[in-house]
Amino acid sequence: MQRFSRVVALAAVLGLAAASGAAVAKQFKYAIGQPPGSYNVDMGQRYAERVKKYTEGRHTVRVFPMTLLNMAETSAGVRDGIADIGFLLTPYFPAEYPHTNLISEASMMLRLMGEEARGKEASAFVGAITEFIFFNCPECHQEFARQNQVYTGHIGGSTYGLICTKPVKSLDDLKGKRVRSGAANWSRWATTVGATPITMSANEMREALSQGVVDCALLSTPEIHNFGLEDVVKDINMDVPGGLYTTAGFNMNVNAWRSLSAQDRRAFLRASAEGGAYTPWIYQEKEAEAIEAAKKRGVRMHTADPELLKKTQAFIEQDMETIAKYFAEKHGVKRGREMIATFRPILEKWVKLVQPVKSVDELGDLYWKEIYSKVDVEKLGQ
Structure with missing residues (x-):
């Protein structure tokens, strides 16, 4: 009888929940x-x-x-x-x-x-x-x-820059560089400045940088930590291209x-x-914090020269129409x-x-x- 009462009580609770739309x-x-x-x-x-x-x-x-x-x-x-x-x-x-x-x-x-x-x-x-x-x-x-x-x-x-294994300060530096890009706008920028955009999953970046498959990845600096890139990144330039993911x-x-x-x-x-x-x-x-940690590991920090900055700004202004x-x-x-x-x-x-x-x-x-x-x-x- 006691077991039957518990079953009835449970059924009542379930019925109430169903009736209330829970x-x-x-x-x-x-x-x-x-x-x-x-x-x-x-x-x-x-x-x-x-x-x-x-x-x-x-x-x-x-x-x-x-x-x-x-x-x-x-x-x-x-x-x-x-x-x-x-x-x-x-x-x-x-x-x-x-x-x-x-x-x-x-x-x-x-x-x-x-x-x-x-x-x-x-x-x-x-x-x-x-x-x-x-x-x-x-x-x-x-x-x-x-x-x-x-x-x-x-x-x-946060803002995207160049996370690289080689120095990147100018258009000449970027010419022919293989740059991993996660979206088409950054691929267009890479092409505009003379680099070669490479598409790959973010999960593949570490191996690609360490083996020289790509020279740079377009990333924000906290992603160095997120994807375990600390021991493969040698050079950083956060002046270009901008934008975020x-x-x-x-x-x-x-x-x-x-x-x-x-x-x-x-x-x-x-x-x-x-x-x-x-x-x-x-x-x-x-x-x-990510930049300071990189400096302590000996990573070289670079600034973009005026010609590269000018080229990037012009690209952004026209890319909205593109x-x-x-x-x-x-x-x-x-x-x-x-x-x-x-x-x-x-x-x-x-x-x-x-x-x-x-x-x-x-x-x-x-x-x-x-x-x-x-x-x-x-x-x-x-």
């Missing part, structure tokens, strides 16, 4: 194609902590650094449900995410905004691209949906997203805002010029918004207030 508690698998100890894996752990906090323990996230999916596997892996959430580098998949990549490639626009943007590039651009995709790019959501994914926010690192940091499998109640969807977005603020913030903080034209011709993006024109004032706004921010928590609060809290979770991903 989602079944679940552990979500989050694939990050970077090694343990990297800043983005640390970010993933912060995100996981906040999912648990804001769902009041109803859901948890387990982070899989490199083990579940590598960077090249993440798009298909999230699509097919191997991972519930993925750290998605959209530039790796140009045909699948052209509208998202168009805006990502406009990051060198920051160099046209003067000294106010210096040192705040990551925080500003991440805010701007996230706002733009959520509210100004229906095509971006459509291309994610075609891959069975739901967009829940961007992250990004952004990632759809928390793309969710459609079924995983739809399994969540509206309340828990908002909780996951809050986690994206606060947890995701860690990457731009820590990258900005670690830039100078981006629109390229994506129209290559990927059928019809309103590239309109997208860039819409994005620029959003980026200018975010350069100003991040100026008073003094901590990672303040940045997360700003992202939540200005962007994520305004997302309609009932419509997103439907």
